[in-house]
Each structure stands twice: as C-alpha cells, then as structure tokens.
Amino acid sequence: MIGQSPLRTFIAHAVLILGILIVAFPIYYTFVASTHTLQTILRPPLPLLPGGQLWNNYSEALFGGIGRIGGVSVGQLLLNTTIMALGVAVGKICISILSAYAIVFFRFPLRMTFFWLIFITLMLPVEVRILPTYKVMVDLGMIDTYAGLIIPLIASATATLLFRQFFMTIPGELVEAARVDGAGPWRFFFDILLPLSRTNIAALFVILFIYGWTQYLWPLLVTNSNDMNTIVIALRKMVSFADADTEWHLVMVTAMLAIVPPILVVVLMQRWFVRGLVESEK
Amino acid sequence: MATVDLRDVKKVYPSGVEAVKGVSIAIPDKELCVLVGPSGCGKSTLLRMIAGLETISAGTVAIDGKVVNAIGPTERDIAMVFQNYALYPHMKVYDNMAYGLRNRGTPKDEIDSRVRSTAKVLELSALLDRRPRELSGGQRQRVAMGRAIVRNPKIFLFDEPLSNLDAKLRGQMRVEIKNLQRTLGVTSVYVTHDQLEAMTLADILVVMNAGLVEQTGAPLDVYEKPASTFVASFIGAPPMNLLALTGSSSGPMLADGTAIGFAAPETQAVTLGFRPEDADVTFNAEALPGALVLPATVEAVEPVGAESFLHCAAAGSRIIVRVSGRATAKPGDQLRVVAKAERLHWFDQAGKRVD
Amino acid sequence: MAPQLAITLVFFYWPAGQALYQSMLRQDPFGLRTRFVWFANFRKVLADPAYLNSIQVTVVFSLATAIVAMVVALLLAVMAEKAVRGKGLYRTLLIWPYAVAPAIAGMLWLFLFNPSIGSLAYLLRSLGIAWDPLLNGTHAMILLVSAAAWKQISYNFLFFVAGLQAVPKTLIEAAAMDGAGETKRFWTIVFPLLAPTTFFLLVVNTVYALFDTFGIVHAVTGGGPGKATETLVYKVYNDGFVNLILGDSAAQSVILMAIVIALTAIQFRYVERKVHYG
Numbered sequence: 001m002i003g004q005s006p007l008r009t010f011i012a013h014a015v016l017i018l019g020i021l022i023v024a025f026p027i028y029y030t031f032v033a034s035t036h037t038l039q040t041i042l043r044p045p046l047p048l049l050p051g052g053q054l055w056n057n058y059s060e061a062l063f064g065g066i067g068r069i070g071g072v073s074v075g076q077l078l079l080n081t082t083i084m085a086l087g088v089a090v091g092k093i094c095i096s097i098l099s100a101y102a103i104v105f106f107r108f109p110l111r112m113t114f115f116w117l118i119f120i121t122l123m124l125p126v127e128v129r130i131l132p133t134y135k136v137m138v139d140l141g142m143i144d145t146y147a148g149l150i151i152p153l154i155a156s157a158t159a160t161l162l163f164r165q166f167f168m169t170i171p172g173e174l175v176e177a178a179r180v181d182g183a184g185p186w187r188f189f190f191d192i193l194l195p196l197s198r199t200n201i202a203a204l205f206v207i208l209f210i211y212g213w214t215q216y217l218w219p220l221l222v223t224n225s226n227d228m229n230t231i232v233i234a235l236r237k238m239v240s241f242a243d244a245d246t247e248w249h250l251v252m253v254t255a256m257l258a259i260v261p262p263i264l265v266v267v268l269m270q271r272w273f274v275r276g277l278v279e280s281e282k
Numbered sequence: 283m284a285t286v287d288l289r290d291v292k293k294v295y296p297s298g299v300e301a302v303k304g305v306s307i308a309i310p311d312k313e314l315c316v317l318v319g320p321s322g323c324g325k326s327t328l329l330r331m332i333a334g335l336e337t338i339s340a341g342t343v344a345i346d347g348k349v350v351n352a353i354g355p356t357e358r359d360i361a362m363v364f365q366n367y368a369l370y371p372h373m374k375v376y377d378n379m380a381y382g383l384r385n386r387g388t389p390k391d392e393i394d395s396r397v398r399s400t401a402k403v404l405e406l407s408a409l410l411d412r413r414p415r416e417l418s419g420g421q422r423q424r425v426a427m428g429r430a431i432v433r434n435p436k437i438f439l440f441d442e443p444l445s446n447l448d449a450k451l452r453g454q455m456r457v458e459i460k461n462l463q464r465t466l467g468v469t470s471v472y473v474t475h476d477q478l479e480a481m482t483l484a485d486i487l488v489v490m491n492a493g494l495v496e497q498t499g500a501p502l503d504v505y506e507k508p509a510s511t512f513v514a515s516f517i518g519a520p521p522m523n524l525l526a527l528t529g530s531s532s533g534p535m536l537a538d539g540t541a542i543g544f545a546a547p548e549t550q551a552v553t554l555g556f557r558p559e560d561a562d563v564t565f566n567a568e569a570l571p572g573a574l575v576l577p578a579t580v581e582a583v584e585p586v587g588a589e590s591f592l593h594c595a596a597a598g599s600r601i602i603v604r605v606s607g608r609a610t611a612k613p614g615d616q617l618r619v620v621a622k623a624e625r626l627h628w629f630d631q632a633g634k635r636v637d
Numbered sequence: 638m639a640p641q642l643a644i645t646l647v648f649f650y651w652p653a654g655q656a657l658y659q660s661m662l663r664q665d666p667f668g669l670r671t672r673f674v675w676f677a678n679f680r681k682v683l684a685d686p687a688y689l690n691s692i693q694v695t696v697v698f699s700l701a702t703a704i705v706a707m708v709v710a711l712l713l714a715v716m717a718e719k720a721v722r723g724k725g726l727y728r729t730l731l732i733w734p735y736a737v738a739p740a741i742a743g744m745l746w747l748f749l750f751n752p753s754i755g756s757l758a759y760l761l762r763s764l765g766i767a768w769d770p771l772l773n774g775t776h777a778m779i780l781l782v783s784a785a786a787w788k789q790i791s792y793n794f795l796f797f798v799a800g801l802q803a804v805p806k807t808l809i810e811a812a813a814m815d816g817a818g819e820t821k822r823f824w825t826i827v828f829p830l831l832a833p834t835t836f837f838l839l840v841v842n843t844v845y846a847l848f849d850t851f852g853i854v855h856a857v858t859g860g861g862p863g864k865a866t867e868t869l870v871y872k873v874y875n876d877g878f879v880n881l882i883l884g885d886s887a888a889q890s891v892i893l894m895a896i897v898i899a900l901t902a903i904q905f906r907y908v909e910r911k912v913h914y915g
Binding site: 008009011012013015016019020022023024026027029030033132134210213214215216217220221232235236239248252255258259262263265266267270273274 | 709712713716717719723727728729730731732733734735736737738739740741742744745746747748749754756787790791795819851852855856870874878887890
C-alpha cells in the first residue's frame with residue numbers, strides 16, 4: 001500500500017459519512033416519523049429526533065390500527081409477504097439446483113435444447129410479459145392464491161445459471177471418485193453436491209428473499225382481495241397524499257415493518273449476500 | 283487375489299477420435315503394472331476403462347477372469363487414486379476414508395476399525411479430524427491412498443498420483459507406494475508419464491504410444507532391449523542416441539558419410555542407437571576395431587555430481603555421452619566418441635528393433 | 638429439471654406466445670369481434686405520440702438513474718478503499734437500501750418531498766424554490782430519479798468495491814514509482830481497469846431502471862403529472878390493465894421483450910469477450 005496523507009484519509013471518511021447520511025436518511029426519517037403524533041407529521045418540518053410516541057404508535061398500529069386503514073391485519077400482511085418471499089426463494093433454489101444438476105451431470109437427448117429454453121427466460125423479467133402471464137393466471141384460476149403469487153416468479157433462469165456455473169467448477173475427478181466409492185446419482189447429489197453448494201445456496205437465498213419481498217407489480221396484479229396483499233401493496237393503498245385523512249403515523253409504522261425484515265436479512269447475512277451478489281452477476 | 287486381462291481393448295469417442303486402438307495386456311495377481319507414455323497416448327483412457335469410468339468400444343476387460351465390460355465402477359471392486367486426489371473438500375479426513383465403506387453398507391464399528399488401522403499405516407492418525415484444505419500436498423496424497431486402501435479392493439488404480447508433488451516428496455512417495463503395494467499384495471495399474479517413476483515402480487512395464495502398446499516387459503528388459511525407436515528414446519534419461527544410416531556397397535554409413543567400419547546385423551537397419559552410458563570419449567587417435575568411433579565436438583558439459591553429460595555434435599546430429607565423475611573435456615574440444623559394437627541397438631525402416 | 642421446464646413453459650413460453658399472438662389482433666370497441674391484423678398494432682403503437690413520449694421519458698429516466706447511481710457509488714467505493722479503518726462498518730451501513738422495495742423507496746422519498754407535508758419540500762420552499770412534483774413534470778422526474786438511484790447505490794457500491802479490490806496493488810505501486818500522483822493514478826490506471834465493471838453496471842442499471850422501477854412510478858407519480866413520467870413498462874400496464882387496450886399493450890410487451898433481449902445480448906457478448914481477455 002502506498003501511504004497517504006492524513007488529510008486525504010480525513011476527506012475519505014467525510015465523504016463516506018456524507019454518503020451514509022444520504023443513504024440512511026430516508027429510512028431514519030421514516031423511523032422518526034413513526035414515533036411522532038399525526039399532528040406533528042402534518043406540520044412540517046418534522047423534527048430530526050425521534051418523538052415520544054414510539055410505544056403508542058406501534059401498539060396502535062400493531063393492534064388494529066393498520067387493519068382499520070388497510071382492511072387487513074398487519075399480521076396477515078406480514079404473513080403473506082413472508083410466504084411469498086420464502087416461497088420464491090426456496091422454490092427458485094430447489095428447481096434451479098435440480099435443473100442445473102441435470103444439465104451439468106447428465107447426458108440426455110435435447111439437453112442443450114432444454115438449457116437454451118431455460119436460458120432465454122433469463123432475458124425476460126416478469127414485468128415484460130405481465131399481460132399474457134396474467135391471462136394464464138386467470139385461466140388457471142390462480143388469482144388470489146399463494147401459488148399464483150409465487151410460481152410465475154420461480155420460472156427464471158438466473159439461479160439455474162449460477163448453479164450451473166458453480167457445478168462446472170467441480171472437478172470431474174471428484175465425480176468419478178464418488179462413483180468409485182459407490183455413490184449413485186442421488187447419493188452424490190445429497191452427500192457431495194449439496195454440502196459443497198451451501199455457500200451458494202445461502203447467498204442466493206438472501207438475494208431471492210429480497211427479490212420476493214420487494215415484488216410490486218406482480219402482487220398488485222394477482223391479488224384482488226385485500227387479504228392476499230403483501231405489505232408493500234398494502235402500504236401503497238394506505239398512502240394518499242391528496243387525502244387529508246391519511247393516518248401518517250400509522251403508515252410510517254407500516255413502512256418500518258415493511259422495510260426492517262429484509263434489511264435485517266441483508267445485514268445479518270451480509271457475508272453471504274455480498275459474495276452471492278457479486279459472483280452471481282459476473 | 284485378482285488378475286486383470288485386457289483383450290484387444292479399443293476406445294472410439296463419438297467424435298470419431300480413436301484414443302485406444304486395440305490393446306491387450308495380462309496382469310498377474312499381486313503385480314504392479316505401469317502404463318507409461320507421452321500425454322495423449324491413451325494410457326489414462328485405458329485406466330479409466332478398467333475403472334469403469336469410460337465405456338469400452340470394443341474388446342474385453344476381465345477381472346479375475348470375469349468380463350466386466352457392462353459392470354459399473356462400484357461393482358468392479360476397484361479403488362482409484364486420482365491425480366488431483368479428488369478428496370471431498372467438505373468432509374474430514376476420517377469421512378473421506380469412510381465414505382466408500384458407508385456407501386457399501388459396512389457396519390459402523392468395522393468402518394471405524396478399518397479407517398483407524400489404515401490411518402496408522404499411513405501415519406494419518408493425527409490428521410483424521412482435519413479437512414483436506416488444512417493438509418499439505420503430501421498429506422492429501424496419503425489420504426487419497428488411504429481412501430483406496432481402506433476399502434480393501436481387488437485392484438488399485440493410480441492415475442498419475444505423484445505428479446502434483448515436488449521432486450523430493452515424489453521420490454519418497456514412490457518408495458512408499460511400492461512398499462505398500464508389495465505388503466498389501468493388491469494387483470495394481472499405475473499410469474504415469476514419468477519414465478523414472480515407471481522404471482522404479484513396475485513389475486510389468488507397458489510403454490504406450492498413439493493408442494497402441496509399443497512394448498510390454500520387465501522394466502530392465504525394456505531398458506536393455508527397447509522394441510522400437512520410440513521406446514528407446516522414451517525410456518532412459520538422457521534418452522538413447524539415435525543416428526540415421528544410409529546403405530552403400532561397402533556396408534552401412536552414417537548420414538554424413540562416416541563409415542561405421544563393421545557390418546550391421548541386418549541389412550534393413552536404418553537407425554543405430556546407443557545409450558549415453560554405453561559410450562566413452564577419448565582424445566587419442568588409435569584404431570579401435572569392433573567399436574563405433576565418431577569424431578565429435580563438445581558443445582556443452584553438464585556436471586551432475588557423480589557423473590557428467592557431454593553434449594556433442596557428431597555425424598551431423600547431437601549425441602549425449604555419460605562419463606563418471608568430473609569431465610575433463612571442455613566445450614569446443616575435439617574428441618572421439620567410442621561405443622562398443624555389442625552395446626549398439628539397430629532399428630529398421632518402421633522403427634522396430636532388429637537383432 | 639422437469640419442474641423448471643414445466644413452469645417455464647406454462648408461465649413463460651405460453652404467455653410470450655400469447656403476447657405475440659395478441660399483438661397482432663384487434664378487438665372492435667364492443668369486444669365482440671377480434672380481427673387478425675398482422676403488424677397494424679405495432680404500426681399504430683409506434684406512430685402514437687404518447688408512446689414516443691413514453692420512450693423519451695424512459696430513456697431520460699433510465700440514463701439519469703444509471704448515471705446518478707453509478708457516480709455516487711463509485712465515489713463512495715473509491716473513498717471506502719482509502720478508508721482502511723472502518724471499511725466493514727461503512728459497507729454495512731451502505732447496503733441497506735438494497736433491501737428496500739422500489740415502491741417503498743418511492744414512497745419514502747415522496748414523503749420527504751411531497752408539497753403538503755414533506756419536510757424537505759418545506760426546506761426547498763423556504764429556500765425560495767417553487768417545488769411541486771405533483772404538478773411540475775420536471776420536478777416529478779427529479780424525484781423519481783432520486784428515489785430510483787438512491788435504491789441502486791448499494792448495489793453499484795458493492796460491485797465497484799469488488800472491482801477496485803481486483804485492481805492489482807502492484808500496478809498502482811508501479812504507477813506511483815513512475816511518478817503518477819494519486820488523482821492521476823486513479824484516472825489513468827484504476828478507472829480504465831474498472832471499465833468492465835462500469836460497463837456491466839451500466840447495462841444492469843439500465844435494465845433496472847426500465848423494469849424494476851415500475852413500483853416507484855406507480856407509487857409516486859402514477860405516470861403523471863400529465864404523462865411526464867410514464868415509462869414504457871408503466872404504459873404497458875396502464876394500457877393493458879387500466880384502459881384494456883389489449884392489442885396495443887401486447888404489441889408494447891413484444892417491443893419491450895425485443896429491447897431486453899438486445900440489452901442482454903450486448904451484455905453477454907461483452908461478458909464473453911471479458912472471458913477471452915482473462
């Protein structure tokens with residue numbers, strides 16, 4: 001490392017702290033807002049420090065408040081969102097790891113055709129094909145079901161590709177050693193491949209959990225009934241800037257509830273997450 | 283315990299490439315057979331066909347007299363040591379060694395006693411709780427061996443197991459493998475491209491080239507009577523000196539016109555060879571009947587310690603002569619290289635030995 | 638393998654085929670008859686000033702978002718490389734927004750900047766700026782770009798940090814011995830070596846701005862005021878689900894697919910090239 005002057009180091013820290021302020025401010029301010037009374041929020045500017053309503057707002061919101069404005073209990077919203085995020089993450093990982101396993105380790109006719117069929121889906125996010133996919137959902141009667149929320153989002157190739165790349169780095173000798181050791185295809189998958197993929201699975205889990213949690217367009221379309229809303233959708237329905245009746249202090253609590261779980265996942269699983277992100281995209 | 287019989291074995295890949303073009307080898311019980319040859323000669327493919335990792339395009343592989351062409355690697359009761367060891371990175375040494383036994387449903391306490399006794403033999407007892415990445419190259423090599431031994435298979439297969447070790451360790455492990463194989467008495471097939479390894483380890487040496495067997499035999503027999511120019515130049519370091527001959531009315535001549543002074547054993551001989559240690563140099567000009575005498579210029583001297591190698595230009599090509607101890611010759615010296623007639627090797631147009 | 642194929646076929650190829658088919662149909666105003674019209678829908682869509690406007694909006698929005706997010710992230714990443722101490726802490730503090738849903742990001746920013754109760758809007762007004770994103774199209778666009786870029790900073794930051802770490806230290810030391818000052822070292826050595834990362838992020842950010850920001854647009858402006866912030870994806874949604882002009886919407890979907898495929902193709906060609914250069 002080349003030495004650098006203390007002044008430059010100081011500037012570096014200053015810029016970083018400024019960056020953190022910009023990055024963290026909207027979230028922090030949401031938290032601040034969630035601890036003030038409605039009256040304080042409606043009369044800008046809002047103080048920079050948390051107010052004394054933390055307990056009141058949160059208990060009001062959690063025990064009926066959100067249900068009153070949103071029409072659904074907050075528990076139901078969080079449950080829906082969690083089911084969706086977990087469903088997308090787990091579902092995607094399961095089917096991708098199996099597909100990648102088949103593509104990499106087995107030779108069967110049309111193997112490459114199947115690979116390309118899956119590969120092309122990589123290019124088309126759900127946003128691009130909303131209308132036709134929606135029609136299919138209606139035809140299959142999957143509107144307002146968890147399956148409808150989750151399954152269409154599972155069909156994407158990113159995770160399959162990641163696992164494929166990883167599997168291809170596994171030396172052929174290891175596969176052969178397992179064969180000589182008497183491990184059949186399933187044994188090999190569970191004894192060798194799965195344990196070796198642990199890091200990749202963890203990383204993907206974080207990324208996909210976030211992906212599932214933050215979905216917007218799809219749940220908006222597939223759920224008509226309020227009972228099936230995710231918390232993000234519910235929040236959107238609560239907010240109305242034209243409407244003076246919006247109970248901002250409760251909305252802010254809801255916002256915090258929608259933000260905190262995924263942030264916790266990202267921060268707590270940071271190591272996996274960063275690795276997975278940088279590796280999966282490159 | 284087990285014999286291995288290869289009969290006219292061929293391997294043709296779907297791309298049409300013929301990797302092994304018909305090989306027959308018979309390995310008696312308890313013997314160690316080394317397949318040696320340059321890369322791409324088909325030796326690894328052959329080994330993998332014995333292992334059951336490659337399908338056999340034609341011919342038969344028999345273990346203990348039973349043809350195993352259609353049997354998978356698990357049922358052949360073989361164990362294999364791979365070039366890169368292929369240890370399971372997420373398993374401890376113990377589990378690496380136990381894995382094959384577990385898959386075969388061996389009782390737990392028997393696995394334990396076998397793993398521990400094998401570990402003792404290989405001096406791995408202290409390492410059983412480590413993972414492969416915490417081991418040195420030599421230790422990994424031992425674990426790979428242990429994984430093979432613990433299974434107590436009919437046959438050991440080694441695929442260049444020492445090529446990732448440094449020279450000193452390689453020498454040590456070579457001796458160890460030989461001793462283990464002899465003590466355990468397990469029939470083994472060993473693939474290497476290192477002729478020194480092949481010479482020192484083999485009971486039966488099989489020299490391969492371009493998908494075919496060039497020569498099979500005891501190592502020293504192969505060394506002393508190479509069946510072809512290929513074997514002559516592949517086995518032995520430095521390799522045998524080979525000189526082209528042209529026929530003339532007065533007997534064979536070297537390419538540059540030097541008469542060799544005596545008759546070749548066969549008139550079709552077109553190549554003459556002698557090993558570096560079968561020649562000597564002299565500064566005198568006396569006549570030496572019954573020997574090949576080549577005027578030569580020393581180009582370089584390589585002192586190795588106990589011996590020295592003189593690289594000389596003679597008869598239009600480069601030859602190497604081994605002299606023991608310090609060499610008195612210096613680069614630029616003019617001298618004569620002398621090889622006794624009975625130590626000469628002769629080869630015909632196709633490169634085959636003629637006697 | 639089979640499950641993924643099944644899902645892919647049902648939820649991907651079938652809809653994509655439908656979209657293609659739909660895009661060539663036209664329904665009469667009462668929805669009684671459907672005619673096959675070949676490419677008429679495409680012609681109509683591409684001639685529609687509203688669609689052209691939407692393309693322009695999308696281009697401006699995507700580029701602005703990508704550039705803002707990348708510049709800020711690069712600056713922070715370079716600084717984080719310099720700050721030897723506290724690097725991990727800074728990283729932890731900077732990756733939060735990745736976990737925030739785009740729609741929520743939009744709502745948070747709107748909360749800060751909406752003219753009636755937004756604290757920062759209040760600040761702007763007290764500085765004499767007539768700030769009103771609900772009526773002024775430019776302001777609305779600025780707000781959208783800020784929210785979208787804000788959410789994307791974390792992602793870019795992580796990639797730039799990884800990219801910076803991949804620059805061999807010996808190169809920088811060699812440059813220092815060749816007499817290049819710190820700033821010069823950055824622009825002549827580090828930045829060119831970051832080019833692969835930068836290019837990659839440019840594509841990713843553009844795709845992000847094209848699609849993932851639907852939530853932001855929907856939550857913050859609803860495409861308004863007027864059609865000042867109606868992006869392509871938003872228009873597909875609006876025409877298809879709100880106005881129920883299925884043929885047009887399908888044609889737009891197909892055009893979008895073409896755009897994404899083109900972008901991805903560029904990216905993969907590029908990735909392939911990167912592989913060749915090691």
